[in-house]
Amino acid sequence: MAYGEIGLDYHYEHSPRSDQKIKFRAMLREARELDLPVIVHDRDAHVDTLQIISEEWSPDLGGVLHCFSGDAAMAKSAIEMGFSISIAGPVTFPKADSLREVVKQIPIEHLLIETDAPYLAPQPVRGKRNEPAYVRHTAEAIAALKGLSVDDVARITSFNAMQLFGIGTLPERGQITYPIRNSLYLNITNRCTAACVFCVRYHTDFVKGHNLRLGAEPTADELIREIGDPTRYGEIVFCGYGEPLLRLDTVKTVAAAVKQRGGRVRVDTNGHGNLIHKRNILPELAGLVDAVSVSLNAHTAEAYFRISQPKFGIETYEAVKNFIREARKYIPEVTATVVSAPGIDVDVCRTVAEELGARFRVREYNEVG
Numbered sequence: 001m002a003y004g005e006i007g008l009d010y011h012y013e014h015s016p017r018s019d020q021k022i023k024f025r026a027m028l029r030e031a032r033e034l035d036l037p038v039i040v041h042d043r044d045a046h047v048d049t050l051q052i053i054s055e056e057w058s059p060d061l062g063g064v065l066h067c068f069s070g071d072a073a074m075a076k077s078a079i080e081m082g083f084s085i086s087i088a089g090p091v092t093f094p095k096a097d098s099l100r101e102v103v104k105q106i107p108i109e110h111l112l113i114e115t116d117a118p119y120l121a122p123q124p125v126r127g128k129r130n131e132p133a134y135v136r137h138t139a140e141a142i143a144a145l146k147g148l149s150v151d152d153v154a155r156i157t158s159f160n161a162m163q164l165f166g167i168g169t170l171p172e173r174g175q176i177t178y179p180i181r182n183s184l185y186l187n188i189t190n191r192c193t194a195a196c197v198f199c200v201r202y203h204t205d206f207v208k209g210h211n212l213r214l215g216a217e218p219t220a221d222e223l224i225r226e227i228g229d230p231t232r233y234g235e236i237v238f239c240g241y242g243e244p245l246l247r248l249d250t251v252k253t254v255a256a257a258v259k260q261r262g263g264r265v266r267v268d269t270n271g272h273g274n275l276i277h278k279r280n281i282l283p284e285l286a287g288l289v290d291a292v293s294v295s296l297n298a299h300t301a302e303a304y305f306r307i308s309q310p311k312f313g314i315e316t317y318e319a320v321k322n323f324i325r326e327a328r329k330y331i332p333e334v335t336a337t338v339v340s341a342p343g344i345d346v347d348v349c350r351t352v353a354e355e356l357g358a359r360f361r362v363r364e365y366n367e368v369g
């Protein structure tokens with residue numbers, strides 16, 4: 001349930017702007033009292049819309065800016081106040097570069113999709129009467145901009161809508177496998193030997209619309225069964241809501257089964273594997289793992305200790321670097337990653353990765369999965 005549409009329309013101006021602003025404020029207050037999310041209409045009134053929302057804002061006010069037509073700065077301000085941004089057909093229009101920039105810059109966790117039917121039919125049906133079936137074209141445009149599949153966009157934006165409006169049934173059980181793009185991710189443990197300050201596990205059970213909070217850790221057999229034919233995917237990725245190499249034997253058994261069936265295997269790890277098992281485990285992964293992605297996370301041992309809070313102490317950073325160095329001997333593709341979070345010197349991290357002979361990738365602070 002929601003309260004709306006409410007807002008400002010300076011395009012048609014069916015009533016004086018001063019009256020519209022008074023009503024908009026009153027309705028925002030009423031929605032807050034009723035504890036309902038608001039659906040905000042803003043046509044050619046971006047400045048006043050944002051100003052009134054921020055002046056009336058409190059933590060119990062939220063909702064969606066529907067059929068969004070503002071710029072990325074406005075979208076970010078609204079998101080900081082807990083609002084979602086709803087994208088309609090215009091994102092497909094040739095001249096809508098500004099709206100496409102919004103989609104690129106805003107994490108998909110804050111986006112919804114809508115038709116605004118019967119108006120604003122997307123390309124290639126622009127000009128026709130809009131209807132729900134056409135929302136697929138909008139989803140396709142967003143998928144292309146975000147580097148996701150249409151299924152990902154459908155799942156994630158549906159999840160966002162369910163959360164915002166309190167509708168539908170969210171998955172209650174944690175998934176042991178979950179597709180994103182053309183990869184299948186394996187969620188084999190929720191345990192970890194780090195406690196990174198940016199770790200999404202502390203804020204939500206969900207990543208890209210998938211519930212990753214496990215009731216119990218899956219067995220190798222369960223994982224192999226659920227993977228099925230691994231060649232249906234670009235790669236099978238050990239990742240999830242925890243450190244997969246805590247379960248080294250399971251990783252080895254499942255990776256061997258995937259390789260035997262012609263699949264490609266990647267492990268996303270915090271690089272603590274040798275500390276966890278008190279031996280060099282990299283030779284054991286040779287021939288089983290095609291790629292490893294190691295969270296370097298920081299440019300110095302002190303910064304790493306502060307950001308990743310490893311259970312092995314200040315020496316962990318050096319151990320992670322050694323893990324990357326050693327991985328290069330046994331695994332064809334080794335990538336060091338950092339999250340572009342405050343306090344992390346990405347350029348120095350890049351140099352560290354180069355010195356270790358690894359590829360380097362920066363992950364956006366607010367982009368997960």
Ligand code: SF4
Nearest residue numbers: 192194195196199270
């Ligand atoms: S290593 Fe990964 S799972 Fe572990 S705390 Fe850090 S971000 Fe979270």
